[in-house]
Structure formats: structure tokens, C-alpha cells
Amino acid sequence: MSDSPLRPNVVLATCCLSLLLVMMDVTIVNVALPSIRADLGGRFSTLQWVVDAYTLVVASLLVLAGSTADRIGRRRVFVTGIATFCLGSVLCGLAPSALALVLARGFQGLGGAMLNPVALSIIANVFTAPGARARAIGMWGAMSGVALALGPLAGGVLTTYAGWRAVFWVNVPVGLLAIWLSRRFIPESRAVRARAIDVPAQVLVALTLAAVTAALIEVRDYGWRAPAIGGGLGLAGLGVVALVAVERRRAQPLLDVRFFRALPFTGAILIAICAFAIFSAFLFLNTLYLQDVRGLSPLRAGLCTLPFALGVMACAPLSGRLVAARGARLPLLLSATGLGGGALLLTGLADATPLGLLAVSYGLCGCGFGLCNAPITNTAVSGMPRDQAGLAAALASTSRQVGALLGIAVSGTMTASAMAGAGPAGAGGDRVAMALLPLASHRVWWGVVALAGFIAWLGLLSTGARARASVLAVRAMLEGGAGSTPDIRPAGQRTESTPPST
CATH class of the missing domain: 1.10.287 (Helix Hairpins)
Known part of the structure; x- marks a missing residue:
């Protein structure tokens, strides 16, 4: 690092750039999927792999990246992650075939795994005062909503006017700027006692x-x-x-099975899987529906999905305030209502469903998704010993990626199996089968309604008296029977807090 004085706000902005890269990449790629298939060909399952190859690598390596950064240096791993992500983006932009694109997406995921967990650890190390740290993490979380809002619109503009390869090339200048800022302003740091790599x-x-x-x-x-x-x-x-x-x-x-004896932690893991499965299925199927069935351009399709992103932006900060003031139960129940209500409106999806109805559905789903993230993290780490809170949050972050991974795989398979009678597997058969996508997706939306109900039940189960008692028992076990009294209040009501490492 240069001799320039440490500037925390610049460090925060640099870390937010990495989140912008990762989160915006998800929605940009989804908008570009029909154009990718039209150019490179491939089966319906190829589109699933274009998304899931990235998510699979991230989900597999998220905790490893965090522990490696603690051991060899957070700035070093962070910069390496940005460079790897940018190189993967270049490979995606140059991909000559669908298989090459899938492989390049996997390589891009290697960089993505090094960004978010390490960036959050950097923020925690730079902002040491509890109040400043809470505000910094709040701004960090709000960036995900901004990225989701920018993604569909940016993806639509780039795909319409510059082609689908531009959605990957746009990562390169942003990444180069983040590398320069990281090397100049982010201090190197390591954990005093780094966890062994499992x-x-x-x-x-x-x-x-x-x-x-x-x-x-x-x-x-x-x-x-x-x-x-x-x-x-x-x-x-x-x-x-x-x-x-x-x-x-x-x-x-790597996975401490004793954590799962705490009902709030188990509930948070399951809620994260369900919520992010809904999120990924929603983006994947609606992007295909808007372009392949409704015939909208990538730009108009991106504009149609803006109510979802705006719902996330509006409700994510509200969720944090609700958790601080009322605990996790209320935002989880509201989240389930939004996700379930939005999906219920799509159970009758047809070729000519009014765009106004779609906007309401997308907005409800966005609000539901925005409300779930803060209570997931809070519930996962609440009451855990300070030296275990980072690992608990890391596992919650991994469960989000697993949910996104399964959402694409399961929703795509459920829909494709219903469309299978339209023609043989392959590019030609899949194009014919796309006409059946609205009807075929009904089973997915009913499944989402059921998952939303499951989230509501988990929200009640993981925030009751029995859940609080299980946290006390698990914390005592993890601390070896130490006599300290655990603090299981909502994160916003504590005098100090330990930020998650991922």
C-alpha cells in the first residue's frame, strides 16, 4: 500500500465496488441468456449451466476464501479475487461456444468467491468503532439493492446496443479501478488466530x-x-x-454440526436456501418469459424487472431497522408474504398476462426478497460466541449460494420437463418448447408459494421461546460450559457486535 493515510470511506467504496461487480453480474447475465442461446446455441440446460457454473464455484469456495484471507492477508486475496473475476469476464466475452462460456463462468466464480467474504472482513477491520461499523455494513448491504436495480437495465442496454458479450466486458474497467483503489488505500490485515483449512x-x-x-x-x-x-x-x-x-x-x-442444534441457526440456513432459490428461479424464468414468449427486447425486459429490484432497494434498509427494533420474526413473516403473494399472481401466467399484473408480482417478490436478508444474518449469528459468529455468518452466506444454485437447477428442470413433449432436447426443440413456458412454469410458482409458507413457519419456529432456549444450550456447549451469559437480543440493540467474516 502507498504511504497515503488510510481513508475508511474510500476503503468502503472500494469494497462496495466488488459487491457491485458480483451482484450486478447475476442480473446482467440473466437478461442476456436468450441472446446467448441465439448466438451460441445449446440446449435449455446450457442456460442453466451458464448461471449455475458460477454459483457452484462460489458456493463451494466461499468459506475457504474467507479462511485463506485471514491466514495470508485479506488485501492480497481481495485483489487476487478481483483480478481473477476480471480475467474470467474476459474469457466469457471471448467464449466461442456454449461449453467455453460455461467453463469461463466457473473460472469467474473462483474470483467471485474471494470478493464478498473478504471485503466484509476488510470493512470490519477498518471500521473498528461499533457505530461506524454498523453504518458501513448497512451501506454495504444497500449496495446489493443498487446492483440488482442496475443489473437488468444495464444488461438490457448493453445486450440491445452492444451484444451479449458486452455484459462481461463491462466488468473489466470497474475491476481495474477496484484493483487500483485496493492497492492504494486498503491496508493489509490478517487474523490473529486464523482457522485451519479443512x-x-x-x-x-x-x-x-x-x-x-x-x-x-x-x-x-x-x-x-x-x-x-x-x-x-x-x-x-x-x-x-x-x-x-x-x-x-x-x-x-468447516461445518460445525453442533450449530444445527440451535433452532435459530438451522432456521436461518433453511430460510436462506429457500429465499435465494426463489430469487434465482424468479430471475431465470421471467427473463426467458419476457424475451422468448412476450418477444420483448433485452432492454424492455430489463425495464420490466425493475419493480423487483426497486422493491429490494426499498425494503432492504427497512428490514434492518425492523430487526433492530422488533427482532427477526416480523420481517421474516412480511418477507414470506411478499414472496408468496408475488408468486401467487404468476400461477396463472399466460402469453398475454397484463404487464401491470407482472409489475405488481415483481414488486411484491422484490419486497419479500429485500426483507429477508437482514433477519437471516441476524438470526444465524444471534447468541453465538464472539469467536464463532464469523463462521456462523459464513455458513449462512454459503447457504444463500446453495439456494441460488438449487433454484436454477430445480426450476429449470421442472419447467423443461413440462415442455419436453414439444420436441426433442436440443436447440431446435427448446425453441419450439418455449411457447409452452408460461403454462409449464405454473408448477414452479405453486412451489414458490409453498416455499414461502415454509419460510413463514420457519420464521415463527426460529424466533420463539424454544428457539431462544436452544441457543443458550448450544452456546454453553460451544464455550465448554463457561459461565458467561449470552446476548441474544437483536443485533441493533447490543452495545457491541462482531461483524460476520463473510
Whole structure:
């Protein structure tokens, strides 16, 4: 770093740039999917892999990236992550085929895994005063809403006027600026006692997620009875069993199974998976519907999805205030209402559904999604020992990525299986089948309604007296029976707090 004095606001802005890269990339790519298929060809499942190849790598390596940064230096890993993300974006922009694009997206995910968890650790290290730290993390969280709002519009403009490859090229100048700012203003920092890297668990997590994702995406082409599909699901099941067995015997596990005895933590993990599965399924299917069924240009499709992003921007800060004032239960119930209500309006989706109805649906889903993030993180870390709060938050962040991964895989498979009768698998058959997308997606939206109900039930279960008692018991176990009294108040009501490392 240069000899310039440390400027916390510049550090915060630099870290927010990394979040802008990662979050905007999700919505930009979704808007560009129909154009990608038209140019590169490929099956319907190829579109799922374009999104999930990135998410799979991020979900597999998120905790590893955080622990590696604590060990060898947060700025070093952060800069490496930005450079890797930019190089992956270049490879995506140059991809000559659908397979090359999927592989480049996976490489891009390697960089993405190093950005968000490490950036949040940098913020926590620079903003040491509790009040300043809370405000900085609040601004960091608000950037995700801004990125979601910019993504559809930017993706539509770039795809319409410069082609789909431009949605990847735009990452490069932003990334180069972030690298320069990082090297000039961000101080290097390391954890005093870094966690050991749990190699067996990392391998098992990656194999399990890859196996279940591949099986769910490819089931349309091979069928549920195919040995490859059964083998993939079986391998995923064995991976889960092996992961639990391995982690129970490690002193510093990647996945501490004792956490799951706390009902709030387990509830937060499940809520994160469900909410982000809804989010990814919503973006994936509605982008295809607006362009391939309604015939809208990428720009108009991006504008149509703005109510979702604006709902996120409006409700994300409101959620944080509600958690601080009332706890996690109310925002979780409101989140479930928004997600379920928005999906319910899509259960009758047709070729000519009024755009006004779509806007209301998208806005409700956006509000529901914006309300869920703050209570997820708060519920996951609430009452945990200070030295365990970072790991708990890291696992909650990983569960978000797992949810996004499964949302694309499951919703795409459910829809594609209903469209299978329109023609054989492949580019031509998939184009014909797209006419059936609105009707085929009904089962997905009813599934989202059910998931929203499940989120509401989990919100009630994870915030009651029984849940608080389970946190007390787990914290006592983690601390080895130490006599300290846990603080299980909402994060905004504590005199000090430990920010998550991811």
C-alpha cells in the first residue's frame, strides 16, 4: 500500500465496488441468456449451466476464501479475487461456444468467491468503532439493492446496443479501478488466530454440490431412471453422510454440526436456501418469459424487472431497522408474504398476462426478497460466541449460494420437463418448447408459494421461546460450559457486535 493515510470511506467504496461487480453480474447475465442461446446455441440446460457454473464455484469456495484471507492477508486475496473475476469476464466475452462460456463462468466464480467474504472482513477491520461499523455494513448491504436495480437495465442496454458479450466486458474497467483503489488505500490485515483449512470438508462440499446440481440439470435429457442421474444423486447423498462424519471428528470443522442444534441457526440456513432459490428461479424464468414468449427486447425486459429490484432497494434498509427494533420474526413473516403473494399472481401466467399484473408480482417478490436478508444474518449469528459468529455468518452466506444454485437447477428442470413433449432436447426443440413456458412454469410458482409458507413457519419456529432456549444450550456447549451469559437480543440493540467474516 502507498504511504497515503488510510481513508475508511474510500476503503468502503472500494469494497462496495466488488459487491457491485458480483451482484450486478447475476442480473446482467440473466437478461442476456436468450441472446446467448441465439448466438451460441445449446440446449435449455446450457442456460442453466451458464448461471449455475458460477454459483457452484462460489458456493463451494466461499468459506475457504474467507479462511485463506485471514491466514495470508485479506488485501492480497481481495485483489487476487478481483483480478481473477476480471480475467474470467474476459474469457466469457471471448467464449466461442456454449461449453467455453460455461467453463469461463466457473473460472469467474473462483474470483467471485474471494470478493464478498473478504471485503466484509476488510470493512470490519477498518471500521473498528461499533457505530461506524454498523453504518458501513448497512451501506454495504444497500449496495446489493443498487446492483440488482442496475443489473437488468444495464444488461438490457448493453445486450440491445452492444451484444451479449458486452455484459462481461463491462466488468473489466470497474475491476481495474477496484484493483487500483485496493492497492492504494486498503491496508493489509490478517487474523490473529486464523482457522485451519479443512481440506477434506472442502472436497466433500464441492463434490456434493456438483453431483446434485448436475443430476438436477441433466435429468430432462437422461430421465430419472438413468444410471448417471441416480449415480449423481447417490454420490451427493454419500457426500452429505461423509461430510457429517468427518466434521464431527475435527477440532476446527468447516461445518460445525453442533450449530444445527440451535433452532435459530438451522432456521436461518433453511430460510436462506429457500429465499435465494426463489430469487434465482424468479430471475431465470421471467427473463426467458419476457424475451422468448412476450418477444420483448433485452432492454424492455430489463425495464420490466425493475419493480423487483426497486422493491429490494426499498425494503432492504427497512428490514434492518425492523430487526433492530422488533427482532427477526416480523420481517421474516412480511418477507414470506411478499414472496408468496408475488408468486401467487404468476400461477396463472399466460402469453398475454397484463404487464401491470407482472409489475405488481415483481414488486411484491422484490419486497419479500429485500426483507429477508437482514433477519437471516441476524438470526444465524444471534447468541453465538464472539469467536464463532464469523463462521456462523459464513455458513449462512454459503447457504444463500446453495439456494441460488438449487433454484436454477430445480426450476429449470421442472419447467423443461413440462415442455419436453414439444420436441426433442436440443436447440431446435427448446425453441419450439418455449411457447409452452408460461403454462409449464405454473408448477414452479405453486412451489414458490409453498416455499414461502415454509419460510413463514420457519420464521415463527426460529424466533420463539424454544428457539431462544436452544441457543443458550448450544452456546454453553460451544464455550465448554463457561459461565458467561449470552446476548441474544437483536443485533441493533447490543452495545457491541462482531461483524460476520463473510
